[in-house]
Amino acid sequence: MPNAHTVDQVRAAEAPLLAGPPPGILMQRAVSGLVAYVARRLGRVHGARIVVLAGGGDNGGDALWAGARLAARGARVDALAPGRTHPEGSAALLAAGGRLHGPDPAPADEVARALVGEADLVLDGLLGIGGRGGLRPAHARLAAFAPPRRTVAVDVPSGVDADTGEVAGEAVRASATVTFGTHKRGLWLMPGAAHTGPVELVDIGLVLPEPDLRALDDADVAALLPVPGAASSKYRRGVLGLVAGSDAYPGAAVLAVGGALRGGAGYLRVITEGRLGAAPGDPHSRAADLVLRAHPEAVVTPIAPGDGTAMLAAGRVQAWAIGPGLAPGPPVRDLLATLLGADEPVVVDAGALDPLGELLGADPAVLRGRSAPVLVTPHEGEFARLTRLALGWDPRTTDTELARDRLGTVRRAAAATGATVLLKGARTLVVDPAGAAWANLTGSAWLGSAGTGDVLTGLIGSLLAAGVPATLAGAVGAHLHGRAAERAALPLAASDLPDLLPRVVTELLDGETAPKPGHCR
Ligand SMILES: NC(=O)C1=CN([C@@H]2O[C@H](COP(=O)(O)OP(=O)(O)OC[C@H]3O[C@@H](n4cnc5c(N)ncnc54)[C@H](O)[C@@H]3O)[C@@H](O)[C@H]2O)[C@@H](O)CC1
Ligand SMILES: Nc1ncnc2c1ncn2[C@@H]1O[C@H](COP(=O)(O)OP(=O)(O)O)[C@@H](O)[C@H]1O
Ligand SMILES: [K+]
Known part of the structure; x- marks a missing residue:
């Protein structure tokens, strides 16, 4: 390591x-x-x-x-x-x-x-x-x-x-x-x-x-990857609830599902925002429709915007991921508040980051009462907005501080919010509220293209659902995501990444002499 x-x-x-x-x-x-x-x-x-x-x-x-x-x-x-x-x-x-x-x-x-x-x-x-x-x-x-x-x-x-x-x-x-x-x-x-x-x-x-700062290499990641054992089943491998995609942004859900399916969870429940009562295939549930066409193995439930009861009724999960393709606003805030009220690990990304900032701004202790971790995955702009809403930081100062002391700044944000923070970008950092920190050493600047972050969110959510601890789920997810990018034909597009993950995972596992028991429940 x-x-x-x-x-x-x-x-x-x-x-x-x-x-x-x-x-x-x-x-x-x-x-x-x-x-x-x-x-x-x-x-x-x-x-x-x-x-x-x-x-x-x-x-x-x-x-x-x-x-x-x-x-x-x-x-x-x-x-x-x-x-x-x-x-x-x-x-x-x-x-x-x-x-x-x-x-x-x-x-x-x-x-x-x-x-x-x-x-x-x-x-x-x-x-x-x-x-x-x-x-x-x-x-x-x-x-x-x-x-x-x-x-x-x-x-x-x-x-x-x-x-x-x-x-x-x-x-x-x-x-x-x-x-x-x-x-x-x-x-x-x-x-x-x-x-x-x-x-x-x-x-x-x-x-x-x-x-003070660690990184994972391929062997570390191979040892941490959830690998099913003889007693595994789709449920025991972990169920991920992915809240992603809206009529306005259906594609992000497809990308996040692609990442999630290659992340090791056994079962994927996808909750998309669509018109109340809309069923998959209904023209008013575009995200559900697109997800099912691209990934028939996903189990999709369209819900009315903000309907937390319908979201939870989709079924039990071991972890949640929320945000790709959701437009920030009160309905997403309601969904997030519902998830925070439950006690599974949650990845919060994209359209759910501002709503989390608002919830933290209103109640700085909102994450402290939970025993399960919350992992946020902002890029720099989202980090500046999240810390403004949650902690009252001036975004211009935050930009300067990130350039002056990136790790120290992310550590302060993680400690103050109680969330594990994965700050995306070249050399993605993952820092937990106690300050333990990981830098990602894989990937390339070609990853800076729309939608790659959605794939990462699904991937990390899947690892969390399989039982990988939050900080490591972030670090392992970023490592795999970067390795996939290194194998992509250039210039890469986000939708290439899920298809590259099986090769990456297979190579990593082949590097191991014996199968690892993994994190099966
Ligand atoms: N301490 C040790 O036993 C070892 C040290 N090693 C080497 O020693 C280095 C550290 O050596 P030093 O402690 O002498 O420090 P440096 O050689 O890094 O720098 C010290 C010198 O740079 C000047 N300086 C400081 N800031 C400056 C700036 N902004 N612009 C221009 N000049 C500036 C100082 O006035 C001083 O003359 C390590 O990075 C490594 O390369 C290696 O030989 C391994 C063993
Ligand atoms: N210069 C870069 N070098 C390496 N990785 C990068 C670089 N720029 C962006 N990335 C990676 O690309 C992804 C972009 O995610 P994000 O900004 O959320 O995109 P989107 O929201 O469009 O999905 C992240 O995984 C990030 O770490
Ligand atoms: K030097």
Whole structure:
């Protein structure tokens, strides 16, 4: 399971190793990992042209030592220093035949540009976990020269806050990041996460505490997936009640049902808003009609807008998902209030998010009395509206706070509302009210297309109904959804995703040696 730690946690884990002999052992371990990565990537070190961007701290030390080792293997290495340099690192580089440009006089822009322009690889050692605030001007100038496709960030892309992922001003964009000891939280958090490229972890022997942020890998997800056993039946596997689709937005229900059917629940009850008394096939129940045409295995009940009694009368379920294709308003608020009054887990998305915000605004404790979790799945805009309605946050401040400290902001929202919050977007985050947090590392920007979130809601609802705990249901759902997107023909459309999920699930389960008992009831 990949883990991410805070800078304070890393510093504390390094302290005992720094105190004992031999001196510099951590840096040399880090450098060995970095050089191994560079050599693998270049294929041939001898004759390669390497530029080191060397800041004044230990991050610059790592990069200079790596430069020294590469120079000793026949690379041509030039270091650009915007200020003083790590003394032992720069001495090692010079002794190995490398060249140091700066700090006095500072490397001229034309020199820096020319060296970087012809480099096979640029090592960004301007700043690591010691960075504070935006890059100073001399560092920022060099960072701007770093060519994204040929730059490897050492530990952290310089200019990205290692703790929060904040990018205040210029920051290096890397094609890969070689990080030491553990993932730094900021590597997984937007906007910084967009600067890292794939992250390679080098073990330097740290003994680390419980991580502050976790991620699931394929093996974790395979172990968490609900898999039916011999004693399973459609009911024991879990029944999902999906409240989705209206005459105005029937397609969202079809997409959410598609996700739900591939999520592992045994039985799917779909409640759609249609005209009172409308039956499937009736032209006034468009959502019911479309869902049944696309997915005959769904059991569909059209209800009058806001009719909670009819919704519950559709039958018992183990979890609810509400929102895709519903227009926010008093009827949806009534349905949601009915669901919150029952005690099954609920996923709240799309058209049900504003109504939840209103219910929370009227009674901040509305979720506290429940024993079953509520998982909300907003994108950024919906998050800003939900926190305005529920908590009175100013949406403009919320936007700024999300860019400054995305994880901290989501943690505050989860703690204050009592909901588990899944904030969608690149590097989706799932945070429970107690602060436990997961980042999703799968997916691609192609997912940013209408309707993909509806598929996710159905998928997560299904996992919840199968008994997966809320935070993990969110994290597993986001992981599968992202993997499906990675396998999609481009450009992907939301309705491709449900059809890709079986391949993803089959591959994950095939990676397991024995079937897992799963979460069957
Ligand atoms: N502590 C250890 O034992 C290890 C540390 N390692 C490396 O050491 C790094 C941390 O080193 P440091 O603590 O020296 O910190 P850094 O090298 O990250 O940065 C410290 C230097 O940057 C300057 N600085 C801070 N903010 C700045 C800004 N916004 N613009 C320009 N300059 C700024 C500081 O004045 C200081 O000179 C890690 O990221 C990692 O690369 C690795 O060698 C592994 C072992
Ligand atoms: N840049 C991106 N990189 C990765 N995933 C993204 C990106 N933008 C959006 N997504 C994902 O796409 C989905 C969009 O969901 P949502 O905004 O609810 O769409 P809709 O409401 O149209 O269904 C989410 O799973 C989100 O995490
Ligand atoms: K760096």
